[in-house]
Amino acid sequence: MKNLWKIFKAGLIFENPLLVLMIGICSSLAVTSNVSNGLGMGLAMTFVLLFSEIFISAFRKVIPNGARLPIFIIIIAAFTTIVDLVMKAYFPALSKSMGVFIPLIVVNCIIMGRVEAFSSKQKVLPSIFDALGMGLGYTWVLIVISAVRELLGNGTFAGIQVMPASYTPILFFILPPGGFLIFGLLMAANNGIKSALKKREARQAKQLPDMREAKENA
Amino acid sequence: MDLMKIFLVALLVNNIVLMRFIALCSYIGMTSDVGQSIGMGTSVTFVTVLATAVTWPIYHYVLTPLNLQFLKILVFILVIACLVQLVEFYLKKNIPGLYAAMGIYLPLITTNCAILAVTFESIDYNYSFIESIVYAIGVSLGYLLAMVLLAGVRDRMKTSQVPKFLQGAPILFIATSLIGIAFMGFSGLIK
Numbered sequence A: 001m002k003n004l005w006k007i008f009k010a011g012l013i014f015e016n017p018l019l020v021l022m023i024g025i026c027s028s029l030a031v032t033s034n035v036s037n038g039l040g041m042g043l044a045m046t047f048v049l050l051f052s053e054i055f056i057s058a059f060r061k062v063i064p065n066g067a068r069l070p071i072f073i074i075i076i077a078a079f080t081t082i083v084d085l086v087m088k089a090y091f092p093a094l095s096k097s098m099g100v101f102i103p104l105i106v107v108n109c110i111i112m113g114r115v116e117a118f119s120s121k122q123k124v125l126p127s128i129f130d131a132l133g134m135g136l137g138y139t140w141v142l143i144v145i146s147a148v149r150e151l152l153g154n155g156t157f158a159g160i161q162v163m164p165a166s167y168t169p170i171l172f173f174i175l176p177p178g179g180f181l182i183f184g185l186l187m188a189a190n191n192g193i194k195s196a197l198k199k200r201e202a203r204q205a206k207q208l209p210d211m212r213e214a215k216e217n218a
Numbered sequence B: 001m002d003l004m005k006i007f008l009v010a011l012l013v014n015n016i017v018l019m020r021f022i023a024l025c026s027y028i029g030m031t032s033d034v035g036q037s038i039g040m041g042t043s044v045t046f047v048t049v050l051a052t053a054v055t056w057p058i059y060h061y062v063l064t065p066l067n068l069q070f071l072k073i074l075v076f077i078l079v080i081a082c083l084v085q086l087v088e089f090y091l092k093k094n095i096p097g098l099y100a101a102m103g104i105y106l107p108l109i110t111t112n113c114a115i116l117a118v119t120f121e122s123i124d125y126n127y128s129f130i131e132s133i134v135y136a137i138g139v140s141l142g143y144l145l146a147m148v149l150l151a152g153v154r155d156r157m158k159t160s161q162v163p164k165f166l167q168g169a170p171i172l173f174i175a176t177s178l179i180g181i182a183f184m185g186f187s188g189l190i191k
Helices: A002-014 A025-030 A035-058 A068-090 A092-101 A103-107 A109-119 A124-154 A176-206 A210-217 B002-013 B024-029 B034-063 B069-094 B096-109 B113-124 B129-157 B169-188
Strands: none
Touching (some): A025 A035, A025 A103, A035 A103, A035 A124, A068 A092, A092 A103, A092 B113, A103 A109, A103 B069, B002 B129, B024 B129, B024 B169, B034 B096, B034 B113, B069 B113, B113 B129, B129 B169
């Protein structure tokens, strides 16, 4: 159980697909101009990832090694088609605003990467946890990016007015360049936190004297 | 006239990388030098146009009469994968010079989202065959342009001092954001 929790946490934080592994970036920027799109994309992705991992891990002994990539692609494409049709039927507005990015889940590197690196070698249960961790890890980063962009660029959060009425929205953040900027800054913040943590660990391990520490900071 | 409009919109106004965030993986991964980015860009251009020329007839003359449009995701990705493989075999055997220049990029292209996106969109926008081809050329040249621009910026970056926490990927995204702001200027080009 502890092991499963660890797998889940790896996807969520320590091996977060977007911030750490840096895969599947394309879709993460395109759909994050508002929170509901970000959430929708995150959940669609989690669904496809979960079912692809379950199926591939269940059939991993039957799938011949030489033909595994085409087989993976067919399985992933099948679930993507399901998501695409379900969204068209029940959430037409959401589906329309995400456009081509729903079918593009097929070629999203996160799914292919996890299937190849994890579920083709692991049992079903760990694969489920890996898929949930990676999927939700992807989803929360999407929500953070889209929350910042929507709040600054439109003054709203998931369509609800948050900023005071006198706030002039900074359109830049909704536009594509704003997306690149926010994502770049988010990654920089992540780098900063990681290097700070590493420094602290090193300091605790070595018990450096205060003098040298001050020098380092300067 | 209309064809020119489709071409310009695809190339500049809705640049696939800078305005639409498609194909970012290869955009970040394959631009560490200008030569490499040109190689990748031309390979993608070649395969995109070819893939559109193949998937458009398949959709309109095979899937639509059989009422199987919902299979398009599955069919298109398989067609592209096979196509890339065939192109690789053909080039290796008949045009070794071109293969030497493009060969290493070809396997990567199968999962390049630009190609799949173009084939879907030429269906979604109800383009005719000629329009789809023009659209494919415009989009992929736009991709090539963005690749070369970032590769140029990265060349300069090698000799400049980047703050430590921005080193690596973050500075690339910020540079892309700045290139994107410049491209916003094209949005008034076509009404």
